[in-house]
Amino acid sequence: MELTATTTIRKPRSEIYAHWRRLDTLPAFMAHVEEIHVRDDRTSHWRATAPFDRTVAWDAEITEDVPNERIAWRSVGDADVPNTGNVVFSPGPDGQSTEVHVQLSYDIPGGELGRAVARYFGEEPHQQLDDDLRRLKQVLETGEIVRSDGAPWGKHARREFPQRPAQPMSAEELRKGAGS
Numbered sequence: 001m002e003l004t005a006t007t008t009i010r011k012p013r014s015e016i017y018a019h020w021r022r023l024d025t026l027p028a029f030m031a032h033v034e035e036i037h038v039r040d041d042r043t044s045h046w047r048a049t050a051p052f053d054r055t056v057a058w059d060a061e062i063t064e065d066v067p068n069e070r071i072a073w074r075s076v077g078d079a080d081v082p083n084t085g086n087v088v089f090s091p092g093p094d095g096q097s098t099e100v101h102v103q104l105s106y107d108i109p110g111g112e113l114g115r116a117v118a119r120y121f122g123e124e125p126h127q128q129l130d131d132d133l134r135r136l137k138q139v140l141e142t143g144e145i146v147r148s149d150g151a152p153w154g155k156h157a158r159r160e161f162p163q164r165p166a167q168p169m170s171a172e173e174l175r176k177g178a179g180s
Contacts, residue, residue: 003104003125007133011140013089013098017068019140020087029135029145031128048081056080082107100136102129 009016019025023044027033034055037045042062050056058079064072064086072086083106090099138145 001104001106001125003129004102005126005129005133006099006101007137008092008097008099009137009140010092010097012096013068013091016098016100016140017071017089019136020071020089021065029139030132031135043076050081058083100133102133104129 023036023038027035032048032050034047034049036047039045042065044060045057046060047055047057058075058081059077060073060083061076062071062073064070068089070086070088072084074084075082083104085102085104085106087103088101090101091097092099135145
């Protein structure tokens with residue numbers, strides 16, 4: 001499975017790169033990642049949820065690390081889900097934002113049957129990656145993940161990210177926004 005996604009975050013590249021490079025913070029916005037144990041500068045152990053209440057795990061190594069520009073990785077050893085990927089941080093069109101481009105490639109357990117079953121149960125990988133990047137954007141721009149009043153507790157089936165309901169902007173926030 002090949003996945004790509006992009007988002008623009010109104011923060012400098014250095015800040016977004018630093019957040020992503022702290023691997024143990026990634027589960028805060030990656031819905032399926034339960035935990036990451038960082039072993040050293042280049043290696044880590046990942047554990048994630050999978051359909052049917054399964055857990056998958058793998059060891060990963062960073063294969064390329066260009067500060068503020070790019071991080072690439074691959075799974076090593078006997079991974080439950082062999083994978084490779086990279087994230088590129090590039091200047092946004094407004095000169096203040098950063099474009100975050102993610103590319104992932106992985107083998108889905110069960111092949112085509114596993115893919116079909118995952119989609120049937122609402123586990124669409126492209127949407128998951130888009131959702132993860134949306135949550136990253138929220139965390140970095142607002143400091144938290146915000147949900148609408150219609151779904152303040154996330155998807156109950158996955159016990160995903162309980163958050164506070166969305167709130168209207170204050171008069172001061174509206175004034176600041178009008179001045180930019």
